[in-house]
Amino acid sequence: MHSPRFPLLPIVVAVLGLIVSRPLTSAQTQPTWTNLAHGLGAGYDALNSVAFGNGTFVAIAGTPIPSATGPAVPIRIATSTDGLAWTARSINNTLFRPGVSRVRFLNGRFVVYYGGQTAADFGSPTANFIATSTDGVAWTNIAQTTASNFTEMVFVNGRYYAVTGSTIISSADLAAWTTHPTPLTGIYSYLDIAFGNGRFFATTNGAGGVVTSTDGSTWTQVPFFAQLGGYRAEFLDGTWFFYSQGNNAVSTDGTTFTTVTRATNDPGGTANILAINGRYIAPGPGYFWAGLNGRNWARFGNWPTIAGSLFNSYNEVAFGAGRYVAVGGAFGPPNPALIITLAESAAPALEFPVAPSITTPPAPTNAVLGGSATFSVSALGIGNAYQWLKDNVNIAGATAASYTIATVTAASAGNYSVRITNSLGTTTSTPVALTIVTASAVGRLINLSVLTDLATATDEFTLGYVVGGAGTSGGKPLVLRAAGPSLGALGVAGTIADPRLETFAGAGKTGENDNWGGGADVAAAMAAVGAFPYSGPTSRDAAVAASITTRDNSVRVTGVAGATGAVIAEVYDATPANSFSAATPRLLNVSVRKHLGTGLTAGFVVGGASSVRVLIRVAGPGLAQFGVPDTVVDPQLVLFRGTTQIGTNNDWANAADISAAGTSVGAFPLPANSRDAALVATLEPGNYSVRASGVNATSGVALVEVYELP
Numbered sequence: 001m002h003s004p005r006f007p008l009l010p011i012v013v014a015v016l017g018l019i020v021s022r023p024l025t026s027a028q029t030q031p032t033w034t035n036l037a038h039g040l041g042a043g044y045d046a047l048n049s050v051a052f053g054n055g056t057f058v059a060i061a062g063t064p065i066p067s068a069t070g071p072a073v074p075i076r077i078a079t080s081t082d083g084l085a086w087t088a089r090s091i092n093n094t095l096f097r098p099g100v101s102r103v104r105f106l107n108g109r110f111v112v113y114y115g116g117q118t119a120a121d122f123g124s125p126t127a128n129f130i131a132t133s134t135d136g137v138a139w140t141n142i143a144q145t146t147a148s149n150f151t152e153m154v155f156v157n158g159r160y161y162a163v164t165g166s167t168i169i170s171s172a173d174l175a176a177w178t179t180h181p182t183p184l185t186g187i188y189s190y191l192d193i194a195f196g197n198g199r200f201f202a203t204t205n206g207a208g209g210v211v212t213s214t215d216g217s218t219w220t221q222v223p224f225f226a227q228l229g230g231y232r233a234e235f236l237d238g239t240w241f242f243y244s245q246g247n248n249a250v251s252t253d254g255t256t257f258t259t260v261t262r263a264t265n266d267p268g269g270t271a272n273i274l275a276i277n278g279r280y281i282a283p284g285p286g287y288f289w290a291g292l293n294g295r296n297w298a299r300f301g302n303w304p305t306i307a308g309s310l311f312n313s314y315n316e317v318a319f320g321a322g323r324y325v326a327v328g329g330a331f332g333p334p335n336p337a338l339i340i341t342l343a344e345s346a347a348p349a350l351e352f353p354v355a356p357s358i359t360t361p362p363a364p365t366n367a368v369l370g371g372s373a374t375f376s377v378s379a380l381g382i383g384n385a386y387q388w389l390k391d392n393v394n395i396a397g398a399t400a401a402s403y404t405i406a407t408v409t410a411a412s413a414g415n416y417s418v419r420i421t422n423s424l425g426t427t428t429s430t431p432v433a434l435t436i437v438t439a440s441a442v443g444r445l446i447n448l449s450v451l452t453d454l455a456t457a458t459d460e461f462t463l464g465y466v467v468g469g470a471g472t473s474g475g476k477p478l479v480l481r482a483a484g485p486s487l488g489a490l491g492v493a494g495t496i497a498d499p500r501l502e503t504f505a506g507a508g509k510t511g512e513n514d515n516w517g518g519g520a521d522v523a524a525a526m527a528a529v530g531a532f533p534y535s536g537p538t539s540r541d542a543a544v545a546a547s548i549t550t551r552d553n554s555v556r557v558t559g560v561a562g563a564t565g566a567v568i569a570e571v572y573d574a575t576p577a578n579s580f581s582a583a584t585p586r587l588l589n590v591s592v593r594k595h596l597g598t599g600l601t602a603g604f605v606v607g608g609a610s611s612v613r614v615l616i617r618v619a620g621p622g623l624a625q626f627g628v629p630d631t632v633v634d635p636q637l638v639l640f641r642g643t644t645q646i647g648t649n650n651d652w653a654n655a656a657d658i659s660a661a662g663t664s665v666g667a668f669p670l671p672a673n674s675r676d677a678a679l680v681a682t683l684e685p686g687n688y689s690v691r692a693s694g695v696n697a698t699s700g701v702a703l704v705e706v707y708e709l710p
Contacts, residue, residue, distance in 0.1 A: 046329025052320030053105030196235025241294030355425030443612030457562030
């Protein structure tokens with residue numbers, strides 16, 4: 001989620017499978033990070049780690065070792081709610097502890113390991129603890145049976161996974177730990193563990209290489225990293241980035257890897273590169289580096305001058321409250337531990353003057369005679385100029401990132417491509433076909449369904465749907481349902497006794513239904529769209545068959561008299577497939593807004609006989625601009641076809657293709673630095689579902705949307 005001012009990503013030059021990293025070459029004004037008072041006092045050579053969560057920063061100090069007769073040394077931290085004003089605190093004052101881990105915010109709480117002798121000498125017994133806190137102020141100490149000072153820890157699927165020494169361990173409660181064997185042999189130490197896109201990676205100091213797992217229990221070695229030496233791994237926006245003491249590597253699927261040869265000044269060979277706020281942030285010589293894909297790097301602000309210091313170094317960076325916070329130390333002054341900060345609003349743009357590179361190519365398109373067709377492309381690079389071609393001939397005036405044929409004729413059929421040029425080079429997309437098809441064959445959204453619970457008497461949720469399309473007119477036949485009692489016959493337990501649906505056009509209520517009543521017209525409409533039948537004419541399920549002429553519509557589902565339980569809400573396109581024409585209105589957008597609880601699954605169906613390109617979003621933070629309360633702070637989405645996962649996204653990171661897709665369909669803009677989730681996909685006809693949940697088991701209200709893209 002980088003700056004909204006410059007959504008362009010860096011690109012790469014690929015030659016024979018070798019990616020060459022390219023640094024920023026243009027002059028760029030750099031802000032200076034601000035040094036802050038932290039109140040920890042002297043005696044600490046550095047702050048070794050910082051994390052942000054629950055509205056609070058926690059920075060932890062390395063613990064100095066006192067003399068054998070000196071007093072016990074507490075674990076010292078500094079906390080801040082805004083990243084500017086800091087308060088010094090202690091986790092525990094009773095033990096002498098020479099070992100402290102990083103601080104991490106996982107599963108709604110801060111986690112720190114510490115341990116050491118029970119007296120101020122090196123011969124006394126050791127005591128080891130994991131300390132946790134939700135606010136950075138009150139800490140709970142969990143005794144550990146062994147010394148497991150983690151070098152990195154993640155929280156995945158209800159378990160904490162940590163690397164410590166030459167061991168990978170996991171725990172559900174931070175007290176009882178399970179050791180997971182790996183095939184590594186020899187002398188090595190684990191340095192990192194990371195998770196993304198359904199896969200773990202754990203890296204070592206080089207001698208042991210890298211191991212991977214899809215379940216956290218069974219680990220295999222990755223042969224590729226024998227050539228690089230494992231060091232650290234990060235996952236950001238669908239790409240795995242591995243950096244080492246030698247060259248780096250990237251992977252989009254976790255199974256195939258490409259070497260990234262670093263330029264002279266690129267960051268690397270450091271354990272301090274982290275994925276933060278949609279960027280990779282890494283320390284450099286007097287400044288920070290930042291990147292977006294692990295291949296290209298730009299300056300990201302200068303370090304402040306520290307009076308009396310010969311040089312500074314910084315260990316970690318965290319982001320929260322609209323600013324970056326880095327911790328480290330200075331060589332020279334009497335109080336060398338440092339905290340510095342940079343506001344997101346002052347962060348420099350990440351501009352990479354490189355040749356154009358296509359990230360989302362044009363897709364084959366089906367169109368009907370008299371209808372419209374649109375081709376679009378997303379590309380990296382600065383100053384890109386576009387020229388669309390039909391059958392390798394320039395199309396006059398087609399010089400934007402998208403090209404629309406307003407009225408398709410028989411002569412429109414052919415192969416389309418786009419040539420993209422800037423000052424550093426030219427690239428041309430692979431030609432894709434425009435095929436003339438009957439209207440009934442065009443891919444389109446035909447159904448949205450949500451199976452969920454009304455948990456309390458006041459609980460409710462809303463399905464939204466947009467009707468229309470260029471060149472369409474007339475009414476749109478739909479079937480709208482809210483089923484509870486009839487779900488029992490399908491094996492669903494705890495169903496709601498009496499659901500109700502209310503229909504709206506914009507903000508105006510247009511109708512409602514409590515009990516469907518067994519009407520022949522509604523029963524016939526339900527059968528025609530393939531909906532499961534209700535148990536009988538007197539069931540308390542709700543259903544409406546209607547012809548909709550308005551564009552923006554919604555259905556609110558509630559329980560009658562406070563009824564609670566499982567309910568399925570559905571919107572069906574009731575237009576018979578063989579009667580579709582270019583003028584037939586379509587479902588352009590379907591959505592559901594509800595509190596996620598532990599997660600929400602929305603199903604949708606792509607009809608017709610050809611693929612359709614869609615934009616899928618799960619908005620939480622992006623709803624704040626509309627005053628929606630209690631939104632989920634960090635949603636994520638997983639896309640399935642049937643039971644097969646085909647896509648995922650956590651933070652949309654101001655991706656250019658997502659932004660362009662949203663603009664093309666009139667979707668409300670997501671804030672550029674928000675943690676909303678989104679992806680673009682081309683889907684064949686079939687059944688799909690979107691699983692929406694909060695990262696680290698967070699929850700709140702979210703809006704799940706599926707848009708047909710032109």
